[in-house]
Every structure is written in structure tokens, then in C-alpha cells.
Amino acid sequence: MSNHRLFRSRMYRLTIVSTVTVSMILFYVSCNTRIRVTQQSATCQSNGKEQFQENDTRGTRQEDVRVLCFVTTSPANINKKAVHVKETWGKRCDKLLFMSSENNYSLPAIGLNVSEGRDSLWLKTIESLKYVHKNYRFDADWFIKTDDDTYVIVDNLRYFLKDKDSSNPIYFGRKLKRYVQQGYMSGGAGYVMSREALTRIVEKGFHNKSYCPDVELGLEDVYIGKCMENLGVLAGDSRDEESRERFHPLLPELVLVPGLIRNTSWFWFYNFYKPGAGPEYVSPMSISFHYVGPNLMHVMDFFVYQLKLPGLELHPDGKSILLNQKAGV
Numbered sequence: 001m002s003n004h005r006l007f008r009s010r011m012y013r014l015t016i017v018s019t020v021t022v023s024m025i026l027f028y029v030s031c032n033t034r035i036r037v038t039q040q041s042a043t044c045q046s047n048g049k050e051q052f053q054e055n056d057t058r059g060t061r062q063e064d065v066r067v068l069c070f071v072t073t074s075p076a077n078i079n080k081k082a083v084h085v086k087e088t089w090g091k092r093c094d095k096l097l098f099m100s101s102e103n104n105y106s107l108p109a110i111g112l113n114v115s116e117g118r119d120s121l122w123l124k125t126i127e128s129l130k131y132v133h134k135n136y137r138f139d140a141d142w143f144i145k146t147d148d149d150t151y152v153i154v155d156n157l158r159y160f161l162k163d164k165d166s167s168n169p170i171y172f173g174r175k176l177k178r179y180v181q182q183g184y185m186s187g188g189a190g191y192v193m194s195r196e197a198l199t200r201i202v203e204k205g206f207h208n209k210s211y212c213p214d215v216e217l218g219l220e221d222v223y224i225g226k227c228m229e230n231l232g233v234l235a236g237d238s239r240d241e242e243s244r245e246r247f248h249p250l251l252p253e254l255v256l257v258p259g260l261i262r263n264t265s266w267f268w269f270y271n272f273y274k275p276g277a278g279p280e281y282v283s284p285m286s287i288s289f290h291y292v293g294p295n296l297m298h299v300m301d302f303f304v305y306q307l308k309l310p311g312l313e314l315h316p317d318g319k320s321i322l323l324n325q326k327a328g329v
């Protein structure tokens, strides 16, 4: 089989996940790596246009961005879900913690004094934030909260955060509207807060009901969003320069293949920015996807971090360039 045909048949076999991730790896990551390594001004081709990257003198290097990940789980899900987070994306966090209602020292999972169930989700989040603040607030600059069925591309999270200042009161995620004026971040897609945001919510918010209303709200993400707004913590915009989202509250296939999200889905009514499905709405520098079960977690990990296309380089417009036309197989 010629290389070209091999490539085509291979491309068809690959899932949508790979299309996104391959372009991510081969283009953006390599491009950005070059910029980081040289620490000089550099240019990257994008959509046939030259994009000038300014010298990054103020920003932190991507690898120096310290991220603590805390994952909400439960005793029943330790072996079903949490271990798969640890085996895949979780190991790339500077610090990884699982928030549960029972201790498990090998994971490690923290046994918070909360009952399990949807209704106590917000209480679990409050206790998690207190725990992280008390024990780890100086060990990271940014703190991301996710579920145990969220897949995070931690390197893209670092890339996104590298020129942001964690002493600003800000947090990022998939911004939704309603309930909170400035918008709030979807819980399932995960949200990442600066150290200043963490400090404010724990030291100020949880001690004063005028910031964080003491209500039995089942909607954990709305509750946190309200606190953040009351505390002057900005709900940041995490879309890329082409307005594509980086945090995804649904399965990869739902956000990448148009027509799969029901017309009546909350998705069409709750997004802060104009929602859509298809690659043009999904940033190639995406950070998270929700509803990723254990198997898909391992699949995504392979496509993002291990899949290689020897002899091929992606053209900025997404088409392939065969570097060595003569190399038959």
C-alpha cells in the first residue's frame, strides 16, 4: 500500500478524537514547544496566515505552571472510575487528590465529612475547597475541580494558564448563563481557579453568608458561581482566539459531530457564548471533556499522548503533508 493510501485508510479508521488530538499534538504543541524552547519571538503558520507571537517575557513557562487537580469521587467509584483518572490524565497534575467520604491512602482519596449523593455535591465541593486551601494552597498556582468522569488535557490547561496571573481573582471553565449574572462554570467540564480565587472563597466566602448563601442547593456549580460573583472573582473567558471553546460539558462525540445533541438539550439554552457542535466549535487546544467513562479515558489518553503518524506532518489547514512520498510500506 502506498503511503498516501495507507494514510487515508488510517485516517478513516481513526475516531474523531484522534483528528482533534493529532492536530493538537502535531501542530499546536510542537509549534508552542518551539516557542518555549527558543524563548525568542517566533512565528507559527495558522490557516495559511502568519501569526506573530510576541516574546514571552512576562509569562511563566508552560512547564512551570503548577496545577493541583482535585477530583470528586465516592467510595463506590474508587475502583470503577477514580483509578482510571489516576492512570491517565491525573498523573500529569502536579498534585492529584480525590475527594470522597472515606479515606483511601493508596489513591489517595480524602475522606471528607460529607454524605454521598447528588444533594450533598455542593457540600462536598465546599469541604474539598477548604481541605485544598488548608493543606495545599502554596503547592500550586491553579486549582482545578473535576468529576471522576471528566478527561483533562493537563498540558493544554498549563498552556492556557501560562500567561495568566494566579494572584488575580479569576476562574475559568465552560461558562453558562442564568442564575448568576456574570455566568458560572459547568461543574462537569471542570473549573480552574487561581490561588487568589481559592483564598477568597475559603477565607471570606465560607465564613459569611452574604457571599455564599447558606442554602441547600443541589446545584453545586451555580452555588460556587454565586459565591465567586459575590466575592469579586471574575468568570473568565477561556475560548481561543477563534472563539472555540476549550472546556466541554459533554462527550467528545456530541460536541464534535453536529446533530447529536438533542434540540431540547440544556446545551442550547444555557451556554454563555453561542453554542454549537462540530470541530469549528471545539478548540484544538481543548482542555476538558465530560462524561468520559473509564474506557474512553484510556482511548483518549492514547490518541493525545501516544499516537504517532510517522513521516507525516499536518499542514496548518488540517490537510496532511507527506514528507517522504517515495517511502513505500
Ligand SMILES: *[C@@H]1O[C@H](CO)[C@@H](O)[C@H](O)[C@H]1NC(C)=O
Pocket (backbone or CB within 6 Å): 040, 041, 054, 055
Ligand atoms: C523579541 O526578542 C528579540 C531578541 O531579544 C528582539 O530582537 C525582538 O525585537 C523582540 N520582539 C518583540 C516583539 O519584542
Ligand SMILES: *[C@@H]1O[C@H](CO)[C@@H](O)[C@H](O)[C@H]1NC(C)=O
Pocket (backbone or CB within 6 Å): 075, 078, 079, 083, 104, 105, 106, 107
Ligand atoms: C483504595 O484504592 C485502591 C487503588 O488505589 C484500590 O485498589 C482499593 O480497593 C481502594 N480501597 C478501598 C477500600 O476502596
Ligand SMILES: *[C@@H]1O[C@H](CO)[C@@H](O)[C@H](O)[C@H]1NC(C)=O
Pocket (backbone or CB within 6 Å): 113
Ligand atoms: C461531621 O459533620 C457533622 C454534621 O455537620 C457534625 O455534626 C460532626 O461533628 C462532623 N464530624 C467531624 C469529625 O467533624
Ligand SMILES: *[C@@H]1O[C@H](CO)[C@@H](O)[C@H](O)[C@H]1NC(C)=O
Pocket (backbone or CB within 6 Å): 208, 209, 210, 211
Ligand atoms: C459579611 O460581608 C458583608 C459584606 O461584605 C459585611 O458587610 C459583613 O460585615 C460581613 N459579616 C461578617 C460577620 O464578617
Ligand SMILES: *[C@@H]1O[C@H](CO)[C@@H](O)[C@H](O)[C@H]1NC(C)=O
Pocket (backbone or CB within 6 Å): 263
Ligand atoms: C432539530 O432542529 C433542526 C433544525 O431546526 C431540525 O432539522 C431537526 O429535525 C430537529 N431535530 C429534532 C430531533 O427535533
